[in-house]
Amino acid sequence: MENAAITYKCPECGGELLWNGELRRFFCDWCSTALTEKEAMELNIISRESTEEQQDDELQKQFAEDTDVYVCNSCGAEIFCDHNTAATFCYYCHNPVSIKQRLSGSYRPEMIIPFVYGKRQAIAAFKAHCMKKWFLPSDFLSESQLEKITGLYVPFWLADCDVDTSVAASGKEVETRFRKGEASETITKTYSFDRSVKMKYMGIPADGAMKIEDSLMDAIEPYDYKFLREFDMSYLSGFYCDKCDVTKEEVRSRVKKRIDENALNVILDDLKRYESVVVKDKKSRITGIKWHYMMLPVWFLSYKHHGEIYGFAMNGQTGKFAGKFPLSGLKVVGTAIAAALIVGFLVYKIGGIWL
Numbered sequence: 001m002e003n004a005a006i007t008y009k010c011p012e013c014g015g016e017l018l019w020n021g022e023l024r025r026f027f028c029d030w031c032s033t034a035l036t037e038k039e040a041m042e043l044n045i046i047s048r049e050s051t052e053e054q055q056d057d058e059l060q061k062q063f064a065e066d067t068d069v070y071v072c073n074s075c076g077a078e079i080f081c082d083h084n085t086a087a088t089f090c091y092y093c094h095n096p097v098s099i100k101q102r103l104s105g106s107y108r109p110e111m112i113i114p115f116v117y118g119k120r121q122a123i124a125a126f127k128a129h130c131m132k133k134w135f136l137p138s139d140f141l142s143e144s145q146l147e148k149i150t151g152l153y154v155p156f157w158l159a160d161c162d163v164d165t166s167v168a169a170s171g172k173e174v175e176t177r178f179r180k181g182e183a184s185e186t187i188t189k190t191y192s193f194d195r196s197v198k199m200k201y202m203g204i205p206a207d208g209a210m211k212i213e214d215s216l217m218d219a220i221e222p223y224d225y226k227f228l229r230e231f232d233m234s235y236l237s238g239f240y241c242d243k244c245d246v247t248k249e250e251v252r253s254r255v256k257k258r259i260d261e262n263a264l265n266v267i268l269d270d271l272k273r274y275e276s277v278v279v280k281d282k283k284s285r286i287t288g289i290k291w292h293y294m295m296l297p298v299w300f301l302s303y304k305h306h307g308e309i310y311g312f313a314m315n316g317q318t319g320k321f322a323g324k325f326p327l328s329g330l331k332v333v334g335t336a337i338a339a340a341l342i343v344g345f346l347v348y349k350i351g352g353i354w355l
Contacts (some may be wrong), residue, residue: 008142011035011043013161013289015252029348030252031286062110066233068136069243077211078243080107081236091240092211107155109231109245113223115239115316122149122299122314131323136325137261140303148302152297152317153236154217155208155244159201159255161289166196168281171274174185188317191274196268203292204258206251208244212300213311214254219322220315223296227317231295241295260284297308 010017010204015030025034035043047089068081072090081089089095110126123146130141170192177185203225207217263284271277297316301323302309312323 005230012287014291015289016249030256030289032283049063056310060108063233064126067236075211080129080241080243082241086170089148090310091148091152092302093304109295110297111154111228111319112153112231112235113225113297114229114235116227117297117299117314117316117319119149119151119299124318125314125319125321126299126312130325131142132159143301146301150300151239152298152300153239153241154212154298155242155246155254156205156217156294156296157246157248157251158292158294159204159248159289161204161207161257161259162287163200164196164198164261164285164287165267165269166283167279168192168193169271169277169279171271171277173273174275184253193272197263197266199263199266201259201262204255205284205294205296206258208248208251208293209242210245211314212242216311216313216322217298220298220318222314222319223315223317227230228294235295239297244293248293256284256286259286265280280316298350 003080010028010031010033011130012026013031014034015028015034017026017028017035027034044301048347067080069078071078072093072095074095075090075093077092126146127141130136172189173189173191175187175189176333177187205217205221205223207214260282264279264282268277279283299314299316301312301314303312304310310324312321337342
């Protein structure tokens with residue numbers, strides 16, 4: 001009989017409880033819950049996710065039957081879409097996509113935000129965004145290049161949770177007094193204080209696609225969740241979906257970092273009257289976490305230049321752009337030579353006048 005690994009789920013946030021020898025407790029790094037072995041056994045903790053998956057089996061099966069998966073021979077990207085949409089090239093590396101297979105696994109989203117911007121609008125917005133980029137390669141805005149802009153539903157994990165953050169800090173107040181006929185006097189007062197805040201967060205996002213840069217997806221936020229709809233296959237018609245290959249366990253640290261930073265900023269905003277603030281200690285407790293698996297709309301364009309792939313993304317709901325632009329070496333050198341010639345000519349003319 002094979003040995004089975006026993007996994008304990010945190011009763012507060014659903015995270016993994018790991019044994020901490022120093023504390024002699026099962027400890028959750030996510031929300032700081034600590035349980036003795038006896039307490040963990042008495043709670044008989046069961047994964048909430050497994051129960052939900054069992055209830056969702058029928059929907060997952062139907063979703064798989066209505067979906068085609070294409071695999072890129074070059075970079076291994078997996079693209080899925082409905083039966084009426086055929087993938088012809090990989091939007092990551094521009095190579096042809098030819099392998100077609102059935103979808104397997106639990107990939108059916110819970111909710112979706114439909115596209116607001118159509119392809120023509122996306123191309124027009126992209127051209128406008130590039131108007132002042134003088135050193136782009138000559139074929140960057142060619143019709144053949146812009147036709148490859150792809151409407152892509154990107155998988156996202158959204159987290160709802162409660163956060164209790166406390167901060168111990170010190171702050172300085174600096175006052176300068178002026179007396180008639182005398183030198184000014186500066187008085188500095190240092191205060192120590194504790195601040196705490198309790199907040200409820202809804203929809204903290206983290207993309208679930210490994211091949212898309214996290215920073216690129218972060219840069220085109222936010223999305224307006226008022227337009228979230230229950231997932232329906234009809235929204236996929238004419239668009240592609242990226243396959244979710246990052247689990248919610250793998251995005252926990254990203255989500256926690258965003259929450260910690262935001263909660264700290266909320267507290268620091270309350271301390272603006274101080275000249276300087278030094279944070280000495282900070283503690284955050286995150287509880288009641290609930291995960292949602294969503295598809296969010298992105299217009300995606302990649303460009304291959306000297307062997308490097310440049311990715312660009314546009315929020316398919318708001319039109320917000322992000323991406324790193326390539327530089328044409330010929331244009332940069334040509335501009336530098338032209339500038340040098342102009343400067344040389346001006347120096348020659350001015351020197352001739354003075355002579």
